[in-house]
Amino acid sequence: MPLQKSWVESANTAETDFPLNNLPYGVFDAGDGTMPRCGVAIGDMIFDLCKAESNGLVEIGGAAVFDVPSWNNFMELGPEAWADLRRQLTDLLGEGAEPRSDYLVSQADVTMIMPITVAEYTDFYAGRHHATNVGTMFRGAENALPPNWLSIPIGYNGRASSVVVSGTEVRRPWGQLKGPDEALPRFEPCKRFDLELEFGAIVGQPSEGPVTVEEADDMIFGYVLLNDWSARDIQAWEYQPLGPFQAKATATTISPWIVTKAALEPFRTSTPERERELLPYLQEPRAMNYDVNLEVALAPENLVETVIARTNVKELYYSAAQQLTHHTTSGCPMQVGDLLGSGTISGTEKDSRGSLLELSWSGKEPIALDGGETRSFLEDGDTLTLRGGAQGDGYRVGFGDCTGKVIAALADPFAR
Amino acid sequence: MPLQKSWVESANTAETDFPLNNLPYGVFDAGDGTMPRCGVAIGDMIFDLCKAESNGLVEIGGAAVFDVPSWNNFMELGPEAWADLRRQLTDLLGEGAEPRSDYLVSQADVTMIMPITVAEYTDFYAGRHHATNVGTMFRGAENALPPNWLSIPIGYNGRASSVVVSGTEVRRPWGQLKGPDEALPRFEPCKRFDLELEFGAIVGQPSEGPVTVEEADDMIFGYVLLNDWSARDIQAWEYQPLGPFQAKATATTISPWIVTKAALEPFRTSTPERERELLPYLQEPRAMNYDVNLEVALAPENLVETVIARTNVKELYYSAAQQLTHHTTSGCPMQVGDLLGSGTISGTEKDSRGSLLELSWSGKEPIALDGGETRSFLEDGDTLTLRGGAQGDGYRVGFGDCTGKVIAALADPFAR
Numbered sequence: 001m002p003l004q005k006s007w008v009e010s011a012n013t014a015e016t017d018f019p020l021n022n023l024p025y026g027v028f029d030a031g032d033g034t035m036p037r038c039g040v041a042i043g044d045m046i047f048d049l050c051k052a053e054s055n056g057l058v059e060i061g062g063a064a065v066f067d068v069p070s071w072n073n074f075m076e077l078g079p080e081a082w083a084d085l086r087r088q089l090t091d092l093l094g095e096g097a098e099p100r101s102d103y104l105v106s107q108a109d110v111t112m113i114m115p116i117t118v119a120e121y122t123d124f125y126a127g128r129h130h131a132t133n134v135g136t137m138f139r140g141a142e143n144a145l146p147p148n149w150l151s152i153p154i155g156y157n158g159r160a161s162s163v164v165v166s167g168t169e170v171r172r173p174w175g176q177l178k179g180p181d182e183a184l185p186r187f188e189p190c191k192r193f194d195l196e197l198e199f200g201a202i203v204g205q206p207s208e209g210p211v212t213v214e215e216a217d218d219m220i221f222g223y224v225l226l227n228d229w230s231a232r233d234i235q236a237w238e239y240q241p242l243g244p245f246q247a248k249a250t251a252t253t254i255s256p257w258i259v260t261k262a263a264l265e266p267f268r269t270s271t272p273e274r275e276r277e278l279l280p281y282l283q284e285p286r287a288m289n290y291d292v293n294l295e296v297a298l299a300p301e302n303l304v305e306t307v308i309a310r311t312n313v314k315e316l317y318y319s320a321a322q323q324l325t326h327h328t329t330s331g332c333p334m335q336v337g338d339l340l341g342s343g344t345i346s347g348t349e350k351d352s353r354g355s356l357l358e359l360s361w362s363g364k365e366p367i368a369l370d371g372g373e374t375r376s377f378l379e380d381g382d383t384l385t386l387r388g389g390a391q392g393d394g395y396r397v398g399f400g401d402c403t404g405k406v407i408a409a410l411a412d413p414f415a416r
Numbered sequence: 417m418p419l420q421k422s423w424v425e426s427a428n429t430a431e432t433d434f435p436l437n438n439l440p441y442g443v444f445d446a447g448d449g450t451m452p453r454c455g456v457a458i459g460d461m462i463f464d465l466c467k468a469e470s471n472g473l474v475e476i477g478g479a480a481v482f483d484v485p486s487w488n489n490f491m492e493l494g495p496e497a498w499a500d501l502r503r504q505l506t507d508l509l510g511e512g513a514e515p516r517s518d519y520l521v522s523q524a525d526v527t528m529i530m531p532i533t534v535a536e537y538t539d540f541y542a543g544r545h546h547a548t549n550v551g552t553m554f555r556g557a558e559n560a561l562p563p564n565w566l567s568i569p570i571g572y573n574g575r576a577s578s579v580v581v582s583g584t585e586v587r588r589p590w591g592q593l594k595g596p597d598e599a600l601p602r603f604e605p606c607k608r609f610d611l612e613l614e615f616g617a618i619v620g621q622p623s624e625g626p627v628t629v630e631e632a633d634d635m636i637f638g639y640v641l642l643n644d645w646s647a648r649d650i651q652a653w654e655y656q657p658l659g660p661f662q663a664k665a666t667a668t669t670i671s672p673w674i675v676t677k678a679a680l681e682p683f684r685t686s687t688p689e690r691e692r693e694l695l696p697y698l699q700e701p702r703a704m705n706y707d708v709n710l711e712v713a714l715a716p717e718n719l720v721e722t723v724i725a726r727t728n729v730k731e732l733y734y735s736a737a738q739q740l741t742h743h744t745t746s747g748c749p750m751q752v753g754d755l756l757g758s759g760t761i762s763g764t765e766k767d768s769r770g771s772l773l774e775l776s777w778s779g780k781e782p783i784a785l786d787g788g789e790t791r792s793f794l795e796d797g798d799t800l801t802l803r804g805g806a807q808g809d810g811y812r813v814g815f816g817d818c819t820g821k822v823i824a825a826l827a828d829p830f831a832r
Contacts, residue, residue: 092489120536120576137648146656151601152592156658157573160536161749173746174626176568178694185567187745210590210829230745240562242541242572249748279592279603281830328830329603330589330647332665333577398440413626413745414697 043144112256175234189409197354200226201320243346301381426459433814528672591650593819605825617736717797
């Protein structure tokens with residue numbers, strides 16, 4: 001499919017993340033005292049859905065769903081409504097339609113806020129190269145992958161309250177740290193603060209019991225870029241035997257725009273060939289992963305940014321649909337607004353690794369930045385930006401920047 | 417403090433869980449088509465708070481808070497409102513007050529539903545004897561406690577959507593199981609389904625950054641009994657390296673009544689002496705644990721129940737306030753309605769262990785039930801009941817039964 005043209009001129013280029021082919025969903029605050037509103041990105045503009053609905057330009061299901069600053073109510077309506085809105089928007093914003101610039105707001109003039117209320121947040125570990133790298137560092141190359149890894153999309157529950165939107169500053173956490181040669185831990189600011197480059201799936205329909213992979217795919221509303229900020233030193237001391245906890249609870253940043261499953265349809269691709277056959281319940285009836293290019297850029301305070309990693313969502317060993325199916329096997333109820341992080345996505349090459357832990361090989365090989373600095377882990381003032389997009393024929397379906405700046409730890413977290 | 421008397425006669429005995437000293441909060445469904453309503457247990461009755469508020473008998477903060485079937489809105493009002501309501505109820509229900517039986521509903525005539533909307537659910541591992549028992553089984557007596565255990569209230573994020581109220585049937589889950597001598601896992605119904613006897617703390621105030629132990633205690637609204645149903649065989653195969661996931665996602669049952677911190681005030685007790693000094697941020701300025709007797713009863717289908725364990729909340733090594741403080745160290749935002757499970761509470765004696773895993777020593781020593789059966793793990797049809805209460809001078813501050821029946825696994829979870 002080629003670039004679909006819009007009457008919004010800035011959408012008709014190969015460079016924008018937001019051509020008519022995309023139509024990603026977000027929530028923007030116009031900064032004029034009005035309530036934040038649901039909108040659709042088109043070129044460098046936002047189409048105001050709240051206004052369009054209240055004026056009858058858009059109508060979904062008979063009752064207002066865009067009078068709240070979140071996409072949860074719309075997600076609840078289900079896949080038919082999702083398809084219906086996409087059709088209406090494609091018509092309204094397409095080249096032949098009546099230009100309605102009074103419904104457009106410039107992206108440069110607004111602040112994006114969280115697009116959804118996150119019900120619960122689960123973080124998976126579905127990147128094989130990442131799991132292998134981390135396993136090699138901690139257990140040696142022979143025992144790199146845990147025995148269950150090729151059978152289970154390993155995941156753990158994260159903290160929904162810590163999910164923030166792109167642009168939110170991230171404060172370096174305190175925590176219990178213990179060096180390998182120390183007898184006891186100290187309570188100090190994290191020294192090994194890191195990013196994790198992930199792809200996030202947003203669950204748009206609920207479930208009560210186990211769901212098949214096909215049903216799981218149907219439940220997914222769309223995808224975001226996701227940075228799972230990680231305190232490696234806190235994690236090293238706390239994670240046995242019940243997994244990461246405070247190391248992952250400072251913040252998880254998502255991109256402001258939800259790219260719908262429909263927009264990513266032309267970019268479906270299969271998960272990799274299996275060296276261990278999956279149990280039948282996890283096998284995919286068709287391609288359910290995506291070909292989406294990803295990159296990570298790091299900019300020290302007042303310095304130029306360096307792209308420190310490039311990889312692709314197709315490196316994932318388990319798709320979000322497979323993750324979601326596994327999530328329901330125990331009968332775990334899923335809710336509208338659940339967020340599933342993929343786990344860090346690394347490729348096979350050294351510069352395709354999605355965390356500083358891997359890029360600097362646990363600090364042993366600091367990476368060089370364009371401005372002359374080096375990094376093993378994040379420094380205060382560093383701004384991290386994730387970018388991603390699926391490359392079409394003369395157009396890109398992108399996510400917009402997923403960014404966050406690291407700010408200094410509190411002087412004393414318990415001072416009052 | 418002795419028994420405080422009420423005009424509700426059934427509240428004036430040493431046997432009831434619900435004397436005037438208690439006044440626990442729940443939500444009941446009268447089964448007559450009306451909306452479920454907030455109520456207060458008194459003897460064998462419930463005082464209808466929704467009706468009392470709408471008639472002006474109870475007034476908190478000027479606006480209606482009991483017109484919804486959940487205590488979240490009331491919790492948000494904060495500690496002064498909490499104290500205010502308790503004062504009003506003590507006056508209204510005390511011996512000298514005007515009897516208002518038209519505000520009473522019999523507990524026998526209603527169904528209790530979830531008292532709160534659980535925001536997020538965290539499960540700790542704060543019982544030393546439990547951690548020691550499990551560690552001994554899996555790693556030997558010398559390495560029983562993980563190295564971090566005496567320094568950190570270890571916890572992991574659970575799944576809020578799986579928390580259910582007492583009385584809800586619990587379906588045996590399916591999952592990936594792998595025996596120690598098997599090369600690959602099978603997908604089958606859980607064979608080692610278990611309970612965990614826990615004490616749950618309900619967070620009634622939010623936080624943004626780290627909070628002290630004193631502040632954490634102030635944020636806690638009350639406590640419930642909690643059964644963290646656990647699939648031991650699923651857990652054994654899945655939990656490395658990121659912790660328990662589907663093994664703990666089938667269900668967690670809580671008691672229908674929230675016993676307030678105020679009601680438990682006379683029963684405060686200190687956590688045990690430390691063999692390793694805690695880091696300053698975790699030290700408690702005063703007694704923040706509770707002396708609450710606990711028991712677990714198991715009744716096979718159509719057979720008498722057997723009390724299989726008796727223990728006490730005071731066995732916990734870390735109080736809920738300490739758990740909550742640790743939870744916030746990374747900057748993790750806490751929300752109104754967060755639920756913190758204590759982890760399994762076991763005592764030092766064989767019959768004071770809070771899980772079948774420990775009681776049957778991983779199935780090696782099945783326990784005998786009064787009806788002649790034995791149990792290593794739970795069988796279909798088994799009903800589990802947790803009970804708990806603080807023993808005062810001629811009265812008990814109790815929680816009501818926290819019960820759940822195990823029903824058979826689905827024949828085929830993916831059949832459609």
